[in-house]
Amino acid sequence: MSKLILHGYWRSSAAYRVRIALNLKGLAYDQVGHDLRRGEQKNPAYRAIAPAGLVPAVEYEGQTFIQSLAILEWLEERWPSPALLPGAIEQRAIVRAMAGTIAADIHPLNNLRILKYLKNEFERPQQQIDGWVAHWIDEGFAALEVMIARHGNGFAFGDFPTMADCFVVPQVYNAERVGIDLAPYPQLTAAAATARAHPAFAAAHPDRQPDADPA
Template sequence: MADAPLLVGYWRSSAAYRVRIAVNLKGLTPRHAAVHLRKGEQRGADHLGLNPSGLVPVWQEEGFSLAQSLAIIEYLDETWPEPPILPAAPRDRAVAREIALTVACDIHPLGNLRVLDKLTADWGAGAPARAAWNRHWIGIGFAAIEARLAHSAGRYAVGDAPSLADICLVPQVYNARRFELDLTPYPLIRAVDEAARAHPAFAAAAPEAQADAE
């Protein structure tokens, strides 16, 4: 019998956090392995053999390895289609993708650890400057998402069921709090985040609930 799939991540990686939420929503029980990003384990030969980009998460099955959180989530949704991660209506699906991509493409890359480390290495950015950098870019992205939620949100970001939008938004709100962004201007984001984090799949995926949490 083949081993259960393996999810390689790091407790505080928001990209890995997304995949943990999706896995939990699907009711899957993969094995978990941690790569310590702060210690640079992602640059070791073993991890680069799984993902040449040197990032997490990585989803591994027998004879198959996949990186990039949104690619992994799409694969999970196509392989285990129930419950669906995207809404039924085409326009709602498009909006869920829009919110997810605003996080994954516009906000998250600018706050990635290797970007922050480059700011420090080349321009001497210390912890306060790194935090201010993150607050700036998260705030710009959240303003756009808040405006979208005014037309799409129900209990969750798009209607009344959790979707890809929430899977991406909740980890980014975690990052916003970590970098002390004032969330007062984003009441809809705060409401969606509160509702989603009360869902068992989101609660079990939270960084502080992970075995490698520090």
């Protein structure tokens, strides 16, 4: 099998999702880091691979795949075992909705480039930007709390790690980094704790990546 190459950044939650999925499927991969703080993802050489200049991107057999949700769907179809989605059609829709709540409703509004735009173009003070971040995380987490209470059984959905956990764990990591109060979300935090104890999630943690800042 050709080697998978993951382009990312150690603290990117979107790249974190892909690392988890690759680890869960037992796939070997090399990593290429692009420091988002320095704007390395905008370099022409990387844009030739990923035209939007965003991470993550995965190279495999001469093709490049972008957008973490699409990458996870591709991994699931390309290497279906172990599965990241449950067997029933309805259950798969619920797991995708959990992932989508983060991928569509939380993360885009709190992405680094959005926060920089708020600061530089609209001259918003940091206090207002922090409030913006907290608002959208809380909105999404409130919905996830209900979904996990209904469908979780140790993990976010059911009793084995799914695509939902690949999204939940990195978003909880982000929330902790910015000091969000997670007390209102006991089901979500319990599911994240269960997933974090899994070796595939532990190995994907940002601090354990080759491009991570020194401790």
